[in-house]
Amino acid sequence: MADEKSLRILGQPDNERERTFIFRDEDHTLGNALRHVLMKNKDTDFSGYSVPHPSEPFMHVRLQTTGAPAVRIMDEGLSNLGQICDHLTAQLEAQGATASWPTGGETTS
Amino acid sequence: MDFFELRETGVHEEFRADEAEEPAGRRSYAEVIAARSRIEVTRSTMEEVEFDLVGVDVSIANALRRIMLAEVPTMAIESVYIEENTGVVQDEVLAHRLGLIPLRVDPNDFEELLDPEDATDVNTIVFGLEVKAPINIVAPNARRRIDDPVEDDEVARRPGGHKHTTVVTTKDLKWLPQGDQETFLPEPARPVHDDILITKLRPGQAIGLEAHGCKGIAKDHAKFSPVATASYRMLPRIDLVKPVEGDRATALKNRCPLDVFDIEDIVSDDGPPASRAVVARPRDCTMCRECIRRIDDVPFGDDMADYVKLKRHADFFLFKVETAGQLAPLRIVHDAIAILKAKCDKWRTELELSGGSLSLD
Numbered sequence: 001m002a003d004e005k006s007l008r009i010l011g012q013p014d015n016e017r018e019r020t021f022i023f024r025d026e027d028h029t030l031g032n033a034l035r036h037v038l039m040k041n042k043d044t045d046f047s048g049y050s051v052p053h054p055s056e057p058f059m060h061v062r063l064q065t066t067g068a069p070a071v072r073i074m075d076e077g078l079s080n081l082g083q084i085c086d087h088l089t090a091q092l093e094a095q096g097a098t099a100s101w102p103t104g105g106e107t108t109s
Numbered sequence: 110m111d112f113f114e115l116r117e118t119g120v121h122e123e124f125r126a127d128e129a130e131e132p133a134g135r136r137s138y139a140e141v142i143a144a145r146s147r148i149e150v151t152r153s154t155m156e157e158v159e160f161d162l163v164g165v166d167v168s169i170a171n172a173l174r175r176i177m178l179a180e181v182p183t184m185a186i187e188s189v190y191i192e193e194n195t196g197v198v199q200d201e202v203l204a205h206r207l208g209l210i211p212l213r214v215d216p217n218d219f220e221e222l223l224d225p226e227d228a229t230d231v232n233t234i235v236f237g238l239e240v241k242a243p244i245n246i247v248a249p250n251a252r253r254r255i256d257d258p259v260e261d262d263e264v265a266r267r268p269g270g271h272k273h274t275t276v277v278t279t280k281d282l283k284w285l286p287q288g289d290q291e292t293f294l295p296e297p298a299r300p301v302h303d304d305i306l307i308t309k310l311r312p313g314q315a316i317g318l319e320a321h322g323c324k325g326i327a328k329d330h331a332k333f334s335p336v337a338t339a340s341y342r343m344l345p346r347i348d349l350v351k352p353v354e355g356d357r358a359t360a361l362k363n364r365c366p367l368d369v370f371d372i373e374d375i376v377s378d379d380g381p382p383a384s385r386a387v388v389a390r391p392r393d394c395t396m397c398r399e400c401i402r403r404i405d406d407v408p409f410g411d412d413m414a415d416y417v418k419l420k421r422h423a424d425f426f427l428f429k430v431e432t433a434g435q436l437a438p439l440r441i442v443h444d445a446i447a448i449l450k451a452k453c454d455k456w457r458t459e460l461e462l463s464g465g466s467l468s469l470d
């Protein structure tokens with residue numbers, strides 16, 4: 001049962017619209033954010049995540065689409081979430097917010 | 110934009126004022142978010158940073174918060190090799206206390222240590238701790254209390270130090286540079302504070318040990334957490350649905366313990382001068398609900414809730430990140446976003462490697 005593979009995909013071979021993705025070493029941090037981004041995809045019919053047991057390092061994402069292959073939508077979801085991160089990093093850097101210690105006492109921007 | 114409304118009964122309710130959803134144009138969700146989200150730093154000090162994260166969903170705000178708490182790597186003492194410990198604090202307790210000391214070392218300068226056997230200068234920092242409590246010869250003086258402070262003893266002058274008590278603090282931890290560490294580290298490795306009490310020794314007791322630090326994340330052990338706290342709250346929004354004027358305005362202003370409301374004078378040519386309450390500092394609101402509470406025997410005590418609506422913005426987060434000292438506060442935020450991004454990249458690669466094929470059970 002304890003598969004060493006970090007990503008496992010479950011589903012029916014003849015129905016590529018429905019898949020369950022099992023992420024190793026992930027939890028609510030990625031699960032909820034990913035679920036949200038997937039829900040915003042127009043091709044998504046259903047998306048949900050769960051952590052079946054708190055002592056096991058697995059997080060499940062169930063994805064059902066309206067027609068597109070679930071694997072492709074998952075890839076789009078991950079890519080979208082990554083782009084949001086890029087945007088936030090750019091926003092933070094545009095603030096002139098350096099990642100190093102502020103010099104002197106209090107600085108306000 | 111969505112709001113959550115708070116009623117006197119405590120039941121809250123989601124308001125979904127119809128947002129003009131993306132027209133059928135094929136903009137990806139990331140582009141939609143990029144167009145409306147922003148980060149604005151409102152306060153930044155050596156200890157903490159406050160910033161607004163606007164236009165993203167709670168799940169993303171919460172992911173960042175969770176990453177800051179548990180997944181941003183730092184350096185901490187992980188293995189302690191004890192040669193001598195005759196103090197009252199047992200070896201394992203002492204080792205645990207050493208582990209909890211925040212270290213001012215940039216984790217980016219180091220690699221992860223997967224097996225303690227592989228320790229080298231690129232993945233391990235070493236501190237030495239050698240303290241021997243001097244045996245004081247006490248002049249036989251019956252009037253003198255045994256714990257009277259001694260002024261001329263450096264150890265004894267530290268807070269908590271007495272003639273018979275030697276205080277061991279993080280000041281006694283000596284960094285022992287390994288290999289090229291002196292050249293590749295921008296500054297010497299050191300504990301964040303040099304006055305953290307590690308243990309106390311009685312005369313003649315001694316501690317001699319070597320502490321090895323490595324890189325880790327708070328998911329494995331809380332000592333690696335870079336934050337004292339990282340939290341967010343949603344921006345409160347107070348709506349005055351009917352004009353609050355005159356004595357009612359004063360009553361409302363006085364009712365709010367956080368002084369959220371101001372009183373504005375209404376100047377009109379005819380008629381007597383009037384005043385009106387305005388929401389001036391919604392950020393200060395703690396959602397205490399005092400302004401919508403029904404109170405008997407107080408002017409306007411029974412129907413203030415008809416005038417005031419308490420809400421929270423569903424996509425406006427006020428973050429507060431307080432560093433434990435290892436990393437600059439903004440650096441933690443930076444790293445957290447980068448880590449979320451790295452997760453996405455990692456799983457995209459995994460997905461590609463699997464070719465989307467089903468796993469056999």
Ligand code: SF4
Nearest residue numbers: 365394395397398400
């Ligand atoms: S909820 Fe409390 S803090 Fe907020 S405006 Fe009302 S009285 Fe003031």
